[in-house]
Amino acid sequence: MTSDFLISPSFILIFGAFLLPVVRGWARSALVLALPLITLGAIWQVGDGVQMTTQFLDYELELIDGSNLSRLFATIFAIMAFAGGLFALNQKNVIELSAAFAYAGSAIGVALAGDIITVFMYWELMAIGSTMVVWSGRTPAAGRAAMRYALVHLFGGVVLLVGVIAYIQDTGSIDFTLMGANSFATWMILIGFLINTGAPPLSAWLPDAYPEASWSGTVFLSAFTTKTAVYVLLVGFAGEQILIWIGVYMIFYGIVYALLENDMRRILSYSIINQVGFMVVGAGIGTEMAINGAASHAFTHIIYKALLLMSAGSVIYMTGGKRKCTDLGGLFQSMPLTTIAGIIGALAISSFPWTSGFVSKSMTNQAAYDTEMMVVWLCLMAASAGVFLHAGIKFPWFVFFQKDSGLRPKDPPWNMKAAMVLFSFLCIWMGVQPGPLYALLPFPTDYQPYTSAHVYEMLQLLLYAGLAFFVLLPLMKRKLTITLDFDWFYRKLAVDSAASIAVTISKLLGGCVWVRDNLVNAVIDLASHHHNPKGILARTTPAGVMMFWVVVVLFAYLVLYLFV
Amino acid sequence: MSDDKKTPEPHNAKKAPLLDINGAPMHWLVRPTTIKLLWLGGIALLAFVTWLGTTVHPHATFGIEGTLGFYSWYGFATCVAMVIFAKLLGLGLSKKDTYYDK
Numbered sequence: 001m002t003s004d005f006l007i008s009p010s011f012i013l014i015f016g017a018f019l020l021p022v023v024r025g026w027a028r029s030a031l032v033l034a035l036p037l038i039t040l041g042a043i044w045q046v047g048d049g050v051q052m053t054t055q056f057l058d059y060e061l062e063l064i065d066g067s068n069l070s071r072l073f074a075t076i077f078a079i080m081a082f083a084g085g086l087f088a089l090n091q092k093n094v095i096e097l098s099a100a101f102a103y104a105g106s107a108i109g110v111a112l113a114g115d116i117i118t119v120f121m122y123w124e125l126m127a128i129g130s131t132m133v134v135w136s137g138r139t140p141a142a143g144r145a146a147m148r149y150a151l152v153h154l155f156g157g158v159v160l161l162v163g164v165i166a167y168i169q170d171t172g173s174i175d176f177t178l179m180g181a182n183s184f185a186t187w188m189i190l191i192g193f194l195i196n197t198g199a200p201p202l203s204a205w206l207p208d209a210y211p212e213a214s215w216s217g218t219v220f221l222s223a224f225t226t227k228t229a230v231y232v233l234l235v236g237f238a239g240e241q242i243l244i245w246i247g248v249y250m251i252f253y254g255i256v257y258a259l260l261e262n263d264m265r266r267i268l269s270y271s272i273i274n275q276v277g278f279m280v281v282g283a284g285i286g287t288e289m290a291i292n293g294a295a296s297h298a299f300t301h302i303i304y305k306a307l308l309l310m311s312a313g314s315v316i317y318m319t320g321g322k323r324k325c326t327d328l329g330g331l332f333q334s335m336p337l338t339t340i341a342g343i344i345g346a347l348a349i350s351s352f353p354w355t356s357g358f359v360s361k362s363m364t365n366q367a368a369y370d371t372e373m374m375v376v377w378l379c380l381m382a383a384s385a386g387v388f389l390h391a392g393i394k395f396p397w398f399v400f401f402q403k404d405s406g407l408r409p410k411d412p413p414w415n416m417k418a419a420m421v422l423f424s425f426l427c428i429w430m431g432v433q434p435g436p437l438y439a440l441l442p443f444p445t446d447y448q449p450y451t452s453a454h455v456y457e458m459l460q461l462l463l464y465a466g467l468a469f470f471v472l473l474p475l476m477k478r479k480l481t482i483t484l485d486f487d488w489f490y491r492k493l494a495v496d497s498a499a500s501i502a503v504t505i506s507k508l509l510g511g512c513v514w515v516r517d518n519l520v521n522a523v524i525d526l527a528s529h530h531h532n533p534k535g536i537l538a539r540t541t542p543a544g545v546m547m548f549w550v551v552v553v554l555f556a557y558l559v560l561y562l563f564v
Numbered sequence: 565m566s567d568d569k570k571t572p573e574p575h576n577a578k579k580a581p582l583l584d585i586n587g588a589p590m591h592w593l594v595r596p597t598t599i600k601l602l603w604l605g606g607i608a609l610l611a612f613v614t615w616l617g618t619t620v621h622p623h624a625t626f627g628i629e630g631t632l633g634f635y636s637w638y639g640f641a642t643c644v645a646m647v648i649f650a651k652l653l654g655l656g657l658s659k660k661d662t663y664y665d666k
Binding site (some may be wrong): 252255256257259260262263324330332333369372374377378381382385386389401404405406408452453456457458459460461462463464465466467468469471472475476479480481482483484485491492 | 584585586591593594606609610613614616617619620625626628633635636637638639640642643644646647648649650651653654657658659660661663664
């Protein structure tokens with residue numbers, strides 16, 4: 001093992017996550033706030049190139065391989081862990097906090113990894129951490145959503161693993177570098193990455209799972225999985241043309257489904273897919289401007305989307321769990337700070353001038369313009385207006401204004417307000433002073449977002465989108481509905497088909513006396529032997545224990561292969 | 565003066581305040597007069613930004629950009645199209661939110 005570091009910055013959060021359940025009270029709060037800051041300090045010590053390696057089988061793994069792009073993503077992941085931790089200080093379920101920190105640490109691990117095996121290891125740790133965050137919602141719906149989420153991500157992990165093995169066999173290299181989709185191996189890797197972006201056809205995992213997490217869990221979930229996927233696309237598949245059209249699909253999918261949605265956190269979840277679509281388009285265009293655009297957009301998006309979900313989480317926390325637009329409205333009267341934070345987040349996601357979204361997302365639009373991709377540019381401009389429609393106005397309007405629900409909850413406790421104030425400040429500060437953000441980008445840039453023409457264009461586009469919203473308000477009235485998605489195939493069709501097959505088989509078997517008297521009874525006896533109250537398979541063990549041991553085994557494995 | 569003769573209301577008599585759903589005085593931001601003013605201000609703002617757009621003449625790479633008030637009409641028209649498309653999609657795919665709980 002060679003290293004300029006004592007441990008990888010990612011390990012600070014991953015190891016720290018296991019300390020959180022051990023301490024209580026102020027010590028836990030201090031740890032929750034300190035761990036991300038120490039991690040951030042360590043990330044900023046990472047220079048360019050390989051900084052830390054270790055031996056695994058015949059391969060030399062590069063645990064830390066620094067670059068502008070990797071530091072940018074690792075930095076925002078650490079900032080997110082800090083603000084998310086601050087927001088979640090009142091969260092009594094320490095398992096959620098531990099899982100969220102292990103999840104954040106794994107995302108940082110992906111961002112700093114220099115080889116495809118390390119990427120895969122952290123990728124799977126992320127899947128486990130995020131599944132536990134969803135499961136920590138502690139409702140039956142959260143448990144079911146966590147299981148579906150785990151299945152989709154484990155499937156994605158298997159596809160990725162197939163690609164990784166084939167890639168190593170093909171090339172003999174484990175370097176994680178620009179590869180392009182030009183072989184079976186790289187296509188498998190690309191598909192594995194795309195599943196985590198929320199790309200079609202499996203987009204539904206995101207709006208299915210994220211809203212079922214707790215008031216604080218969704219804030220963490222919004223940041224890491226999709227943005228690490230954007231990072232790996234930028235490293236491995238920049239300039240891959242098909243990504244442009246996948247991204248365009250994601251952009252409009254997010255808008256259309258969000259327009260039909262009633263649950264405020266599902267609206268924001270669809271909106272994540274919409275925003276990640278812009279980044280995938282940027283990765284597909286692949287020019288320096290486009291990669292800068294996608295990277296800076298990921299940075300700002302993590303902040304304003306977390307801010308939006310913090311304001312939604314505050315509403316849930318203070319109203320005892322209300323999350324449907326049909327149950328909300330008029331909350332601005334008693335939650336002024338939460339309302340202002342929600343509006344700032346909404347303006348930032350809409351790329352309103354003087355917010356962070358304006359100085360980041362517009363770089364992708366500019367890249368499409370500069371490369372004279374007229375259809376793509378027109379799609380991006382329409383989508384920019386559509387973002388204001390579905391997230392910029394719809395979310396704050398239906399939650400904080402519209403009809404008066406009569407609810408008068410107060411603003412949340414100080415730590416939740418502090419997290420919202422911090423991210424609101426960053427949304428505006430980065431919008432007004434984009435220089436520090438631009439200095440962190442992968443390529444040097446002299447992009448000037450604040451030209452008169454650009455400001456006037458965006459103001460026209462957004463304000464007329466606002467006019468469309470209020471003119472069409474009768475069509476936007478919310479109902480107690482959901483919109484069917486691709487998950488219908490595995491949540492409804494597959495379940496109903498399995499049930500009807502089971503009924504048919506049991507009818508057939510029931511008609512045969514010999515089968516009933518012998519085979520069926522033998523199966524029942526065998527089942528009874530194992531499942532009787534003293535049978536080994538009848539012991540009641542909570543699912544959480546199983547997940548805990550899975551994490552322990554994986555963690556032990558990670559430690560063994562790194563240090564032994 | 566007879567007892568049933570009504571006394572005229574003084575000119576400075578206050579109107580009964582508008583009440584919200586809880587019976588408390590309505591917040592100033594949601595009173596009908598405020599909403600009317602917001603609409604008027606909004607329309608004036610829309611006209612202003614459209615006019616602002618005509619004061620700059622950037623180099624237009626695509627022909628469609630040169631059309632009068634492009635960003636205004638394009639923003640409005642595409643949003644209307646997206647809402648209508650979403651409603652049409654909803655006709656086929658919207659289900660009660662308890663659909664998967666059965």
